[in-house]
Amino acid sequence: MSLLVVAATKAEAAHVPAGMDVLITGIGKVRATIALTRAFERGSHTSVVNIGTAGALHDHHAGLYLPSAVVEHDISSAELTAIGYPMTDRWEITGGDGTVLATGDTFVTDAAHRSVLAARADLVDMEGAALAHVCDAYNIPLTLVKVVSDQADDTAMDWPNVVDAAARELARWLRSNV
Numbered sequence: 001m002s003l004l005v006v007a008a009t010k011a012e013a014a015h016v017p018a019g020m021d022v023l024i025t026g027i028g029k030v031r032a033t034i035a036l037t038r039a040f041e042r043g044s045h046t047s048v049v050n051i052g053t054a055g056a057l058h059d060h061h062a063g064l065y066l067p068s069a070v071v072e073h074d075i076s077s078a079e080l081t082a083i084g085y086p087m088t089d090r091w092e093i094t095g096g097d098g099t100v101l102a103t104g105d106t107f108v109t110d111a112a113h114r115s116v117l118a119a120r121a122d123l124v125d126m127e128g129a130a131l132a133h134v135c136d137a138y139n140i141p142l143t144l145v146k147v148v149s150d151q152a153d154d155t156a157m158d159w160p161n162v163v164d165a166a167a168r169e170l171a172r173w174l175r176s177n178v
Helices: 029-042 077-082 111-118 128-138 154-175
Strands: 003-008 023-026 046-055 070-074 090-092 098-102 123-125 142-150
Touching: 003 029, 023 029, 023 077, 046 098, 046 128, 046 154, 070 128, 090 128, 098 128, 128 142, 142 154
Parallel strands: 003 023, 003 046, 046 142, 070 098, 098 123
Antiparallel strands: 046 123, 070 090
16 A cells, blocks of 8 residues: 655654655645645555644644544535536545544634634644545545644744644654554
8 A cells, every 4th residue: 555645844744754655735725736636647646644734713622633524615615506516615534533624725813714614614724625635536545634733813823833843743643553
């Protein structure tokens, strides 16, 4: 089995155990989609583990999570479906812990935006749904592993100061579970 570990940034993958195949996609849905599609086209990967940080949409969330579903929160899927263009905006992830991850290209720091997202999800990131979409298209299993780095508010701007601790926690999970 050829596992591909995927992270948006080098900082999130800084402590991935040696010998693991790592793909750094860049931040955001488009970059993640392009990078993973290219990796699938040139490789023989049979599973993907996406590691990274996420904002918590509820105050009680902290630590490491394995989301069971991911939603693309910044696409108008209901409206597009209503006018005849069916749109998938949710993917179920086998083996998760029951949490829901919302993905969008917006760095969430606003309380009102956080509140709207919290009605649909537990965590927020900027790549998970894109990776789920690509894995679904290629019929390749995906595991999402997210460490809470902030509360999806103004603390999100402290990300550079907390990413190393998150990367260490992600690496510990990889050593224990892969």
